[in-house]
Amino acid sequence: MAQQEDVFKKIVAHAKEYGFVFPSSEIYDGLSAVYDYGQNGVELKNNIKRYWWEAMTLLHENIVGIDSAIFMHPTIWKASGHVDAFNDPLIDNRDSKKRYRADVLIEDQIAKIDDKITKEVEKARKRFGESFDETMFRQTNARVADLVARREALHERFSQAMNDNNLDELRQIIIDEEIVDPISGTKNWTEVRQFNLMFKTEMGSTADGAMTVYLRPETAQGIFVNYLNVQKTGRMRIPFGIAQIGKAFRNEIVARQFIFRMREFEQMEMQFFVRPGEEMTWFKYWKEWRLRWHKALGLGDEKYRYHDHEKLAHYANAATDIEFQMPFGFKEVEGIHSRTNFDLSQHEKFSGKKIQYFDPELNSSYTPYVIETSIGVDRMFLSVLCSSYEEQKLDGGDSRVVLHLPAALAPVKCAVMPLVRKDGLPELAHEIVDDLKFDFSTHYDEKDSIGKRYRRQDAIGTPFCITVDHQSLEDRTVTLRHRDSMEQERVAIDDLHKIIHGRVSLNSLLRKLK
Numbered sequence: 001m002a003q004q005e006d007v008f009k010k011i012v013a014h015a016k017e018y019g020f021v022f023p024s025s026e027i028y029d030g031l032s033a034v035y036d037y038g039q040n041g042v043e044l045k046n047n048i049k050r051y052w053w054e055a056m057t058l059l060h061e062n063i064v065g066i067d068s069a070i071f072m073h074p075t076i077w078k079a080s081g082h083v084d085a086f087n088d089p090l091i092d093n094r095d096s097k098k099r100y101r102a103d104v105l106i107e108d109q110i111a112k113i114d115d116k117i118t119k120e121v122e123k124a125r126k127r128f129g130e131s132f133d134e135t136m137f138r139q140t141n142a143r144v145a146d147l148v149a150r151r152e153a154l155h156e157r158f159s160q161a162m163n164d165n166n167l168d169e170l171r172q173i174i175i176d177e178e179i180v181d182p183i184s185g186t187k188n189w190t191e192v193r194q195f196n197l198m199f200k201t202e203m204g205s206t207a208d209g210a211m212t213v214y215l216r217p218e219t220a221q222g223i224f225v226n227y228l229n230v231q232k233t234g235r236m237r238i239p240f241g242i243a244q245i246g247k248a249f250r251n252e253i254v255a256r257q258f259i260f261r262m263r264e265f266e267q268m269e270m271q272f273f274v275r276p277g278e279e280m281t282w283f284k285y286w287k288e289w290r291l292r293w294h295k296a297l298g299l300g301d302e303k304y305r306y307h308d309h310e311k312l313a314h315y316a317n318a319a320t321d322i323e324f325q326m327p328f329g330f331k332e333v334e335g336i337h338s339r340t341n342f343d344l345s346q347h348e349k350f351s352g353k354k355i356q357y358f359d360p361e362l363n364s365s366y367t368p369y370v371i372e373t374s375i376g377v378d379r380m381f382l383s384v385l386c387s388s389y390e391e392q393k394l395d396g397g398d399s400r401v402v403l404h405l406p407a408a409l410a411p412v413k414c415a416v417m418p419l420v421r422k423d424g425l426p427e428l429a430h431e432i433v434d435d436l437k438f439d440f441s442t443h444y445d446e447k448d449s450i451g452k453r454y455r456r457q458d459a460i461g462t463p464f465c466i467t468v469d470h471q472s473l474e475d476r477t478v479t480l481r482h483r484d485s486m487e488q489e490r491v492a493i494d495d496l497h498k499i500i501h502g503r504v505s506l507n508s509l510l511r512k513l514k
Protein backbone atom coordinates (compact mmCIF):
# COMPACT_ATOMS: atom_id res chain seq x y z
CA MET A 1 0.00 0.00 0.00
CA ALA A 2 2.80 2.39 1.02
CA GLN A 3 4.55 1.50 -2.23
CA GLN A 4 1.40 2.37 -4.19
CA GLU A 5 1.19 5.70 -2.37
CA ASP A 6 4.78 6.42 -3.40
CA VAL A 7 3.94 5.61 -7.02
CA PHE A 8 0.93 7.92 -6.82
CA LYS A 9 3.09 10.76 -5.48
CA LYS A 10 5.49 10.22 -8.36
CA ILE A 11 2.62 10.32 -10.87
CA VAL A 12 1.39 13.62 -9.41
CA ALA A 13 4.92 15.06 -9.62
CA HIS A 14 5.32 13.74 -13.16
CA ALA A 15 2.01 15.31 -14.21
CA LYS A 16 3.32 18.68 -13.09
CA GLU A 17 6.87 18.34 -14.40
CA TYR A 18 5.69 17.41 -17.90
CA GLY A 19 2.91 19.96 -18.31
CA PHE A 20 -0.13 17.76 -17.70
CA VAL A 21 -1.67 19.13 -14.48
CA PHE A 22 -0.72 22.14 -12.36
CA PRO A 23 -2.18 23.17 -9.00
CA SER A 24 -4.49 26.13 -9.67
CA SER A 25 -3.26 29.62 -8.72
CA GLU A 26 0.06 28.11 -7.72
CA ILE A 27 1.98 31.38 -7.43
CA TYR A 28 -0.58 32.37 -4.77
CA ASP A 29 -0.02 29.05 -2.96
CA GLY A 30 -2.81 27.26 -4.76
CA LEU A 31 -6.56 26.84 -4.31
CA SER A 32 -7.61 23.63 -2.64
CA ALA A 33 -8.99 20.91 -4.94
CA VAL A 34 -8.82 23.07 -8.05
CA TYR A 35 -6.37 22.22 -10.83
CA ASP A 36 -5.27 23.58 -14.20
CA TYR A 37 -4.39 21.47 -17.21
CA GLY A 38 -1.10 22.29 -18.93
CA GLN A 39 0.03 22.07 -22.53
CA ASN A 40 0.04 18.26 -22.62
CA GLY A 41 -2.82 17.80 -20.19
CA VAL A 42 -5.26 19.81 -22.28
CA GLU A 43 -4.48 17.70 -25.36
CA LEU A 44 -4.94 14.43 -23.48
CA LYS A 45 -8.17 15.74 -21.95
CA ASN A 46 -9.50 16.91 -25.32
CA ASN A 47 -8.71 13.51 -26.83
CA ILE A 48 -10.60 11.74 -24.03
CA LYS A 49 -13.57 14.03 -24.61
CA ARG A 50 -13.44 13.49 -28.35
CA TYR A 51 -13.35 9.71 -27.88
CA TRP A 52 -16.46 9.90 -25.68
CA TRP A 53 -18.29 12.42 -27.85
CA GLU A 54 -17.72 10.56 -31.09
CA ALA A 55 -18.49 7.17 -29.53
CA MET A 56 -21.81 8.57 -28.35
CA THR A 57 -22.92 10.82 -31.19
CA LEU A 58 -21.29 9.26 -34.26
CA LEU A 59 -21.79 5.61 -33.38
CA HIS A 60 -25.40 6.07 -32.24
CA GLU A 61 -27.71 7.58 -34.82
CA ASN A 62 -30.24 8.34 -32.11
CA ILE A 63 -27.95 10.40 -29.86
CA VAL A 64 -27.41 14.11 -30.34
CA GLY A 65 -25.40 16.60 -28.31
CA ILE A 66 -26.09 19.92 -26.64
CA ASP A 67 -24.10 22.53 -24.73
CA SER A 68 -26.27 24.12 -22.05
CA ALA A 69 -25.32 27.04 -19.81
CA ILE A 70 -23.72 26.58 -16.40
CA PHE A 71 -26.14 29.05 -14.82
CA MET A 72 -29.72 27.85 -14.81
CA HIS A 73 -32.97 28.99 -13.25
CA PRO A 74 -32.68 28.30 -9.50
CA THR A 75 -36.02 26.47 -9.39
CA ILE A 76 -34.40 23.73 -11.47
CA TRP A 77 -32.32 22.75 -8.43
CA LYS A 78 -35.40 22.78 -6.24
CA ALA A 79 -37.17 20.47 -8.69
CA SER A 80 -34.20 18.13 -9.02
CA GLY A 81 -33.89 17.77 -5.24
CA HIS A 82 -30.42 19.32 -5.06
CA VAL A 83 -31.44 22.28 -2.85
CA ASP A 84 -32.93 19.99 -0.21
CA ALA A 85 -30.91 16.84 -0.48
CA PHE A 86 -27.54 17.31 -2.20
CA ASN A 87 -25.72 17.10 1.12
CA ASP A 88 -22.72 15.46 2.73
CA PRO A 89 -22.58 14.76 6.49
CA LEU A 90 -19.74 16.79 8.00
CA ILE A 91 -18.04 16.64 11.36
CA ASP A 92 -15.38 18.91 12.93
CA ASN A 93 -12.56 18.07 15.26
CA ARG A 94 -12.48 20.66 18.05
CA ASP A 95 -8.72 20.38 18.55
CA SER A 96 -7.40 20.52 15.00
CA LYS A 97 -10.34 22.71 13.83
CA LYS A 98 -10.38 20.53 10.72
CA ARG A 99 -13.58 19.50 8.97
CA TYR A 100 -14.20 15.97 7.69
CA ARG A 101 -16.90 14.01 5.94
CA ALA A 102 -18.31 11.68 8.58
CA ASP A 103 -19.05 9.01 5.96
CA VAL A 104 -15.47 9.19 4.62
CA LEU A 105 -13.99 8.75 8.13
CA ILE A 106 -16.04 5.57 8.49
CA GLU A 107 -15.22 4.38 4.96
CA ASP A 108 -11.53 4.86 5.77
CA GLN A 109 -12.00 2.77 8.91
CA ILE A 110 -13.54 -0.01 6.77
CA ALA A 111 -10.62 0.28 4.34
CA LYS A 112 -8.18 -0.11 7.27
CA ILE A 113 -9.84 -3.40 8.22
CA ASP A 114 -9.67 -4.49 4.56
CA ASP A 115 -5.95 -3.70 4.62
CA LYS A 116 -5.43 -5.80 7.71
CA ILE A 117 -7.22 -8.73 6.04
CA THR A 118 -5.07 -8.35 2.91
CA LYS A 119 -1.89 -8.23 5.02
CA GLU A 120 -2.85 -11.45 6.85
CA VAL A 121 -3.51 -13.16 3.53
CA GLU A 122 -0.23 -11.95 2.01
CA LYS A 123 1.74 -13.03 5.09
CA ALA A 124 0.26 -16.52 4.83
CA ARG A 125 0.90 -16.65 1.10
CA LYS A 126 4.59 -16.01 1.75
CA ARG A 127 4.68 -18.61 4.52
CA PHE A 128 2.99 -21.39 2.56
CA GLY A 129 4.38 -20.58 -0.88
CA GLU A 130 3.07 -22.63 -3.83
CA SER A 131 0.69 -24.73 -1.74
CA PHE A 132 -1.25 -21.69 -0.44
CA ASP A 133 -5.03 -21.98 -0.81
CA GLU A 134 -6.43 -18.47 -0.29
CA THR A 135 -10.10 -19.46 -0.15
CA MET A 136 -9.42 -22.11 2.45
CA PHE A 137 -7.26 -19.71 4.48
CA ARG A 138 -9.93 -17.01 4.48
CA GLN A 139 -12.52 -19.55 5.69
CA THR A 140 -10.45 -21.16 8.42
CA ASN A 141 -8.07 -18.58 9.89
CA ALA A 142 -9.60 -17.30 13.13
CA ARG A 143 -8.02 -13.85 13.00
CA VAL A 144 -9.16 -13.25 9.43
CA ALA A 145 -12.66 -14.54 10.25
CA ASP A 146 -12.84 -12.06 13.16
CA LEU A 147 -11.76 -9.18 10.96
CA VAL A 148 -14.26 -10.11 8.25
CA ALA A 149 -17.09 -10.31 10.79
CA ARG A 150 -16.09 -6.92 12.25
CA ARG A 151 -15.95 -5.39 8.80
CA GLU A 152 -19.36 -6.75 7.80
CA ALA A 153 -21.01 -5.54 11.01
CA LEU A 154 -19.52 -2.07 10.61
CA HIS A 155 -20.49 -1.90 6.96
CA GLU A 156 -24.07 -2.92 7.75
CA ARG A 157 -24.40 -0.35 10.53
CA PHE A 158 -22.90 2.37 8.36
CA SER A 159 -25.15 1.61 5.35
CA GLN A 160 -28.20 1.65 7.59
CA ALA A 161 -27.26 5.02 9.09
CA MET A 162 -26.62 6.53 5.64
CA ASN A 163 -29.85 5.13 4.32
CA ASP A 164 -31.86 6.49 7.24
CA ASN A 165 -30.00 9.80 7.10
CA ASN A 166 -29.27 9.21 10.78
CA LEU A 167 -26.59 11.77 11.69
CA ASP A 168 -26.49 10.85 15.40
CA GLU A 169 -25.80 7.25 14.51
CA LEU A 170 -22.97 8.28 12.16
CA ARG A 171 -21.36 10.16 15.05
CA GLN A 172 -21.90 7.21 17.37
CA ILE A 173 -20.12 4.91 14.91
CA ILE A 174 -17.14 7.30 14.88
CA ILE A 175 -17.08 7.28 18.70
CA ASP A 176 -17.56 3.50 19.00
CA GLU A 177 -14.85 2.78 16.45
CA GLU A 178 -12.54 5.16 18.33
CA ILE A 179 -11.70 7.00 15.13
CA VAL A 180 -9.17 9.75 15.78
CA ASP A 181 -8.45 12.93 13.85
CA PRO A 182 -5.36 12.20 11.70
CA ILE A 183 -3.98 15.66 12.54
CA SER A 184 -4.66 16.20 16.27
CA GLY A 185 -4.85 12.50 17.10
CA THR A 186 -7.87 13.21 19.36
CA LYS A 187 -11.48 12.01 19.48
CA ASN A 188 -12.88 15.43 20.34
CA TRP A 189 -15.63 15.45 17.69
CA THR A 190 -18.56 17.85 17.20
CA GLU A 191 -22.06 16.77 16.18
CA VAL A 192 -22.57 15.65 12.56
CA ARG A 193 -24.35 18.21 10.36
CA GLN A 194 -25.58 18.23 6.79
CA PHE A 195 -23.69 20.42 4.34
CA ASN A 196 -25.08 21.36 0.94
CA LEU A 197 -22.51 20.92 -1.81
CA MET A 198 -23.80 23.54 -4.25
CA PHE A 199 -21.90 26.80 -4.79
CA LYS A 200 -24.13 29.86 -4.70
CA THR A 201 -23.67 33.24 -6.30
CA GLU A 202 -25.82 36.24 -7.15
CA MET A 203 -27.12 37.28 -10.54
CA GLY A 204 -28.25 40.86 -11.14
CA SER A 205 -26.82 44.31 -10.59
CA THR A 206 -28.16 45.34 -7.19
CA ALA A 207 -28.01 43.44 -3.96
CA ASP A 208 -31.77 44.06 -3.52
CA GLY A 209 -32.85 42.76 -6.87
CA ALA A 210 -30.24 40.08 -7.21
CA MET A 211 -31.30 36.48 -7.57
CA THR A 212 -29.43 33.61 -5.94
CA VAL A 213 -28.21 31.20 -8.58
CA TYR A 214 -26.13 28.05 -8.31
CA LEU A 215 -23.14 26.77 -10.20
CA ARG A 216 -24.48 23.50 -11.60
CA PRO A 217 -23.40 20.44 -9.61
CA GLU A 218 -24.12 18.14 -12.59
CA THR A 219 -24.65 18.73 -16.30
CA ALA A 220 -27.64 16.36 -16.44
CA GLN A 221 -30.29 18.95 -15.51
CA GLY A 222 -29.30 21.04 -18.53
CA ILE A 223 -30.31 18.04 -20.64
CA PHE A 224 -33.61 17.44 -18.84
CA VAL A 225 -34.77 21.04 -19.18
CA ASN A 226 -33.90 20.97 -22.90
CA TYR A 227 -35.60 17.64 -23.49
CA LEU A 228 -38.63 19.18 -25.23
CA ASN A 229 -36.54 21.58 -27.34
CA VAL A 230 -34.35 18.80 -28.68
CA GLN A 231 -37.14 16.27 -29.11
CA LYS A 232 -39.29 18.71 -31.08
CA THR A 233 -36.65 20.52 -33.17
CA GLY A 234 -34.72 17.32 -33.87
CA ARG A 235 -37.94 15.35 -34.45
CA MET A 236 -36.42 12.69 -32.22
CA ARG A 237 -38.28 9.44 -31.70
CA ILE A 238 -37.97 7.40 -28.55
CA PRO A 239 -35.60 5.76 -27.75
CA PHE A 240 -33.11 8.59 -28.16
CA GLY A 241 -30.32 10.22 -26.20
CA ILE A 242 -28.90 13.67 -25.48
CA ALA A 243 -25.20 13.98 -24.67
CA GLN A 244 -23.33 16.84 -23.07
CA ILE A 245 -19.81 17.60 -21.87
CA GLY A 246 -19.26 20.44 -19.45
CA LYS A 247 -18.07 21.82 -16.15
CA ALA A 248 -19.72 20.98 -12.85
CA PHE A 249 -19.02 22.40 -9.41
CA ARG A 250 -19.29 20.87 -5.95
CA ASN A 251 -18.11 22.35 -2.68
CA GLU A 252 -16.57 19.05 -1.59
CA ILE A 253 -15.76 19.01 2.13
CA VAL A 254 -12.92 16.59 1.76
CA ALA A 255 -11.23 17.06 -1.54
CA ARG A 256 -8.22 14.85 -2.00
CA GLN A 257 -6.38 12.37 -4.17
CA PHE A 258 -5.31 14.96 -6.70
CA ILE A 259 -7.83 15.32 -9.53
CA PHE A 260 -10.00 12.46 -8.24
CA ARG A 261 -12.23 14.70 -6.13
CA MET A 262 -12.25 18.32 -7.22
CA ARG A 263 -14.39 21.37 -6.55
CA GLU A 264 -14.49 22.30 -10.23
CA PHE A 265 -14.51 19.36 -12.62
CA GLU A 266 -15.90 18.22 -15.93
CA GLN A 267 -18.56 15.63 -16.71
CA MET A 268 -19.57 13.74 -19.83
CA GLU A 269 -23.21 12.80 -19.40
CA MET A 270 -25.82 11.21 -21.61
CA GLN A 271 -29.51 10.87 -20.83
CA PHE A 272 -31.25 8.17 -22.85
CA PHE A 273 -35.04 8.53 -23.04
CA VAL A 274 -37.01 5.29 -23.28
CA ARG A 275 -40.52 3.87 -23.01
CA PRO A 276 -41.65 3.11 -19.45
CA GLY A 277 -41.16 -0.60 -18.88
CA GLU A 278 -38.22 -0.84 -21.27
CA GLU A 279 -35.72 0.81 -18.93
CA MET A 280 -34.12 -2.40 -17.64
CA THR A 281 -33.28 -3.58 -21.17
CA TRP A 282 -31.61 -0.25 -21.87
CA PHE A 283 -29.90 -0.14 -18.49
CA LYS A 284 -28.29 -3.49 -19.32
CA TYR A 285 -27.35 -2.24 -22.80
CA TRP A 286 -25.63 0.89 -21.50
CA LYS A 287 -23.94 -0.92 -18.64
CA GLU A 288 -22.28 -3.29 -21.11
CA TRP A 289 -21.62 -0.70 -23.78
CA ARG A 290 -19.94 1.74 -21.47
CA LEU A 291 -17.59 -0.94 -20.11
CA ARG A 292 -16.72 -1.87 -23.69
CA TRP A 293 -15.83 1.79 -24.33
CA HIS A 294 -13.42 1.73 -21.38
CA LYS A 295 -11.88 -1.62 -22.25
CA ALA A 296 -11.25 -0.67 -25.91
CA LEU A 297 -8.50 1.66 -24.62
CA GLY A 298 -6.43 -1.38 -23.67
CA LEU A 299 -5.51 -0.21 -20.16
CA GLY A 300 -6.12 -3.76 -18.88
CA ASP A 301 -9.47 -5.54 -18.58
CA GLU A 302 -8.68 -6.65 -15.03
CA LYS A 303 -8.53 -3.03 -13.89
CA TYR A 304 -12.32 -2.59 -14.20
CA ARG A 305 -15.19 -3.86 -12.16
CA TYR A 306 -18.87 -3.07 -11.71
CA HIS A 307 -20.21 -2.02 -8.37
CA ASP A 308 -23.97 -2.54 -8.38
CA HIS A 309 -25.77 -0.36 -5.87
CA GLU A 310 -27.83 -2.28 -3.35
CA LYS A 311 -29.35 0.83 -1.80
CA LEU A 312 -30.89 3.08 -4.41
CA ALA A 313 -31.80 6.75 -4.44
CA HIS A 314 -35.57 7.17 -4.13
CA TYR A 315 -35.96 8.01 -7.83
CA ALA A 316 -33.72 5.22 -9.21
CA ASN A 317 -34.68 1.62 -9.90
CA ALA A 318 -31.17 0.43 -10.79
CA ALA A 319 -27.65 1.88 -10.54
CA THR A 320 -24.12 0.67 -11.04
CA ASP A 321 -20.66 2.20 -10.98
CA ILE A 322 -17.80 1.32 -13.26
CA GLU A 323 -14.80 1.27 -10.96
CA PHE A 324 -11.17 1.50 -12.02
CA GLN A 325 -8.14 0.28 -10.13
CA MET A 326 -6.35 3.47 -9.11
CA PRO A 327 -3.12 3.36 -7.05
CA PHE A 328 -5.37 4.04 -4.02
CA GLY A 329 -7.80 1.18 -4.74
CA PHE A 330 -10.82 0.49 -6.97
CA LYS A 331 -12.70 3.78 -7.36
CA GLU A 332 -15.79 5.00 -9.19
CA VAL A 333 -15.08 6.55 -12.57
CA GLU A 334 -18.54 6.34 -14.10
CA GLY A 335 -22.11 5.87 -12.93
CA ILE A 336 -24.94 4.29 -14.92
CA HIS A 337 -28.33 5.02 -13.45
CA SER A 338 -31.89 4.12 -14.28
CA ARG A 339 -33.57 7.33 -13.09
CA THR A 340 -37.19 6.41 -13.92
CA ASN A 341 -39.26 9.45 -14.97
CA PHE A 342 -38.33 11.33 -11.80
CA ASP A 343 -36.50 14.32 -13.30
CA LEU A 344 -38.88 15.02 -16.19
CA SER A 345 -41.92 14.63 -13.89
CA GLN A 346 -40.39 17.02 -11.35
CA HIS A 347 -39.70 19.63 -14.04
CA GLU A 348 -43.24 19.16 -15.34
CA LYS A 349 -44.54 19.82 -11.83
CA PHE A 350 -42.32 22.80 -10.99
CA SER A 351 -42.47 24.52 -14.41
CA GLY A 352 -46.12 23.82 -15.10
CA LYS A 353 -45.19 22.82 -18.69
CA LYS A 354 -46.31 19.56 -20.19
CA ILE A 355 -43.25 17.39 -20.81
CA GLN A 356 -44.72 14.34 -22.46
CA TYR A 357 -43.96 12.27 -25.51
CA PHE A 358 -46.63 11.14 -27.94
CA ASP A 359 -45.62 7.67 -29.05
CA PRO A 360 -47.10 7.09 -32.53
CA GLU A 361 -46.56 3.34 -32.31
CA LEU A 362 -48.48 3.05 -29.04
CA ASN A 363 -50.83 5.90 -29.91
CA SER A 364 -50.45 7.29 -26.38
CA SER A 365 -48.53 9.93 -24.43
CA TYR A 366 -46.22 9.33 -21.49
CA THR A 367 -43.34 10.84 -19.54
CA PRO A 368 -40.24 9.02 -20.79
CA TYR A 369 -38.02 6.99 -18.47
CA VAL A 370 -34.32 7.78 -18.44
CA ILE A 371 -31.09 5.82 -18.38
CA GLU A 372 -28.13 8.04 -17.54
CA THR A 373 -24.45 7.42 -18.18
CA SER A 374 -22.28 9.88 -16.27
CA ILE A 375 -18.49 9.93 -16.31
CA GLY A 376 -16.00 12.43 -14.90
CA VAL A 377 -13.46 13.64 -17.46
CA ASP A 378 -10.87 14.27 -14.77
CA ARG A 379 -11.29 10.83 -13.20
CA MET A 380 -10.99 9.29 -16.64
CA PHE A 381 -7.84 11.35 -17.18
CA LEU A 382 -6.46 10.10 -13.86
CA SER A 383 -7.17 6.47 -14.67
CA VAL A 384 -5.44 6.81 -18.06
CA LEU A 385 -2.45 8.57 -16.51
CA CYS A 386 -2.03 6.14 -13.59
CA SER A 387 -2.30 2.99 -15.68
CA SER A 388 0.08 4.35 -18.34
CA TYR A 389 2.88 5.41 -16.00
CA GLU A 390 5.87 3.07 -15.81
CA GLU A 391 9.40 3.39 -14.46
CA GLN A 392 11.46 0.98 -16.54
CA LYS A 393 14.92 -0.39 -15.87
CA LEU A 394 16.76 -0.78 -19.15
CA ASP A 395 19.73 -2.89 -20.21
CA GLY A 396 23.06 -1.36 -19.26
CA GLY A 397 21.79 0.15 -15.98
CA ASP A 398 19.85 2.90 -17.70
CA SER A 399 16.23 3.70 -16.83
CA ARG A 400 13.32 5.65 -18.24
CA VAL A 401 9.86 6.88 -17.26
CA VAL A 402 7.37 6.12 -19.98
CA LEU A 403 3.67 6.85 -20.37
CA HIS A 404 2.10 3.98 -22.31
CA LEU A 405 -0.85 6.18 -23.25
CA PRO A 406 -3.38 4.72 -25.69
CA ALA A 407 -1.95 6.11 -28.95
CA ALA A 408 -5.23 7.76 -29.95
CA LEU A 409 -5.24 9.76 -26.70
CA ALA A 410 -1.56 10.76 -26.64
CA PRO A 411 -1.08 14.57 -26.63
CA VAL A 412 1.69 14.37 -29.22
CA LYS A 413 1.54 11.64 -31.86
CA CYS A 414 5.04 11.92 -33.27
CA ALA A 415 8.25 13.86 -32.78
CA VAL A 416 10.61 14.54 -35.66
CA MET A 417 14.31 14.89 -34.80
CA PRO A 418 17.31 15.67 -36.97
CA LEU A 419 20.27 13.60 -35.75
CA VAL A 420 22.52 16.68 -35.94
CA ARG A 421 21.76 20.37 -36.37
CA LYS A 422 23.55 20.74 -39.70
CA ASP A 423 24.10 19.28 -43.19
CA GLY A 424 20.49 19.91 -44.24
CA LEU A 425 19.00 17.48 -41.67
CA PRO A 426 16.91 20.16 -39.85
CA GLU A 427 15.49 21.27 -43.21
CA LEU A 428 14.37 17.76 -44.12
CA ALA A 429 12.98 17.24 -40.60
CA HIS A 430 10.95 20.48 -40.94
CA GLU A 431 9.69 19.31 -44.31
CA ILE A 432 8.39 16.11 -42.67
CA VAL A 433 6.76 18.06 -39.82
CA ASP A 434 5.11 20.41 -42.31
CA ASP A 435 3.52 17.44 -44.02
CA LEU A 436 2.47 15.41 -40.94
CA LYS A 437 1.14 18.34 -38.90
CA PHE A 438 -2.05 18.55 -40.94
CA ASP A 439 -3.16 15.17 -39.58
CA PHE A 440 -1.24 14.57 -36.37
CA SER A 441 -0.01 16.63 -33.46
CA THR A 442 3.71 16.67 -34.38
CA HIS A 443 6.70 18.06 -32.47
CA TYR A 444 10.03 19.17 -33.87
CA ASP A 445 12.94 18.63 -31.47
CA GLU A 446 16.63 19.27 -32.17
CA LYS A 447 17.98 20.02 -28.66
CA ASP A 448 20.25 17.64 -26.67
CA SER A 449 21.42 14.14 -27.50
CA ILE A 450 19.07 11.85 -29.37
CA GLY A 451 18.80 9.66 -26.23
CA LYS A 452 17.62 12.60 -24.12
CA ARG A 453 15.12 13.58 -26.80
CA TYR A 454 13.68 10.05 -26.82
CA ARG A 455 13.32 10.15 -23.01
CA ARG A 456 11.46 13.47 -23.17
CA GLN A 457 8.97 12.03 -25.64
CA ASP A 458 8.61 8.79 -23.64
CA ALA A 459 7.76 10.86 -20.58
CA ILE A 460 4.80 12.50 -22.33
CA GLY A 461 3.72 9.29 -24.07
CA THR A 462 4.53 10.14 -27.71
CA PRO A 463 3.95 6.89 -29.66
CA PHE A 464 6.49 7.60 -32.45
CA CYS A 465 9.85 9.32 -32.82
CA ILE A 466 11.17 9.91 -36.32
CA THR A 467 14.91 10.45 -36.68
CA VAL A 468 16.35 12.10 -39.77
CA ASP A 469 20.01 11.20 -40.49
CA HIS A 470 22.47 11.50 -43.36
CA GLN A 471 21.12 8.40 -45.06
CA SER A 472 17.70 10.14 -45.16
CA LEU A 473 19.17 12.73 -47.54
CA GLU A 474 20.25 10.01 -49.91
CA ASP A 475 17.33 7.59 -49.94
CA ARG A 476 14.47 9.49 -48.23
CA THR A 477 14.14 6.95 -45.42
CA VAL A 478 14.08 7.68 -41.69
CA THR A 479 14.26 5.76 -38.43
CA LEU A 480 10.88 5.20 -36.83
CA ARG A 481 11.12 4.44 -33.10
CA HIS A 482 8.21 2.81 -31.27
CA ARG A 483 7.62 4.15 -27.75
CA ASP A 484 6.66 0.94 -25.92
CA SER A 485 9.12 -1.56 -27.43
CA MET A 486 11.78 1.07 -28.24
CA GLU A 487 12.27 -0.88 -31.47
CA GLN A 488 13.47 1.07 -34.47
CA GLU A 489 12.76 0.40 -38.10
CA ARG A 490 13.82 2.04 -41.32
CA VAL A 491 10.86 3.35 -43.28
CA ALA A 492 10.33 5.52 -46.32
CA ILE A 493 9.28 9.11 -45.62
CA ASP A 494 6.41 8.58 -48.03
CA ASP A 495 5.06 5.72 -45.86
CA LEU A 496 5.11 7.65 -42.56
CA HIS A 497 1.61 9.00 -42.85
CA LYS A 498 0.03 5.61 -43.45
CA ILE A 499 1.98 3.86 -40.66
CA ILE A 500 1.24 6.54 -38.06
CA HIS A 501 -2.39 6.86 -39.03
CA GLY A 502 -2.93 3.12 -38.61
CA ARG A 503 -1.82 3.35 -34.97
CA VAL A 504 -2.93 6.72 -33.64
CA SER A 505 -6.25 7.52 -35.27
CA LEU A 506 -9.34 7.81 -33.12
CA ASN A 507 -11.11 6.08 -35.94
CA SER A 508 -9.33 2.78 -35.24
CA LEU A 509 -10.30 3.02 -31.58
CA LEU A 510 -13.93 3.73 -32.43
CA ARG A 511 -14.04 0.77 -34.80
CA LYS A 512 -13.28 -1.54 -31.87
CA LEU A 513 -16.69 -0.57 -30.47
CA LYS A 514 -18.65 -1.92 -33.41
Ligand code: GAP
Binds near residue numbers: 250262265267375376
Ligand atom coordinates in the same frame (compact mmCIF):
# COMPACT_ATOMS: atom_id res chain seq x y z
N1 GAP B 1 -25.73 13.16 -13.03
C1 GAP B 1 -25.28 12.11 -12.18
C2 GAP B 1 -24.11 12.46 -11.40
O1 GAP B 1 -23.62 13.58 -11.39
P1 GAP B 1 -22.34 11.43 -9.76
O2 GAP B 1 -22.09 9.99 -9.40
O3 GAP B 1 -22.54 12.40 -8.66
O4 GAP B 1 -23.60 11.39 -10.72
C3 GAP B 1 -20.88 11.31 -11.91
O5 GAP B 1 -21.16 11.95 -10.70
C4 GAP B 1 -19.39 11.25 -12.16
O6 GAP B 1 -18.83 12.56 -12.05
C5 GAP B 1 -18.63 10.40 -11.15
O7 GAP B 1 -18.63 9.04 -11.51
C6 GAP B 1 -17.24 11.00 -11.24
O8 GAP B 1 -16.52 10.45 -12.33
C7 GAP B 1 -17.51 12.47 -11.54
N2 GAP B 1 -17.40 13.29 -10.30
C8 GAP B 1 -18.34 13.48 -9.36
N3 GAP B 1 -17.89 14.29 -8.39
C9 GAP B 1 -16.62 14.62 -8.72
C10 GAP B 1 -15.61 15.45 -8.13
N4 GAP B 1 -15.82 16.11 -7.01
N5 GAP B 1 -14.41 15.56 -8.76
C11 GAP B 1 -14.18 14.90 -9.93
N6 GAP B 1 -15.10 14.13 -10.54
C12 GAP B 1 -16.30 13.98 -9.95
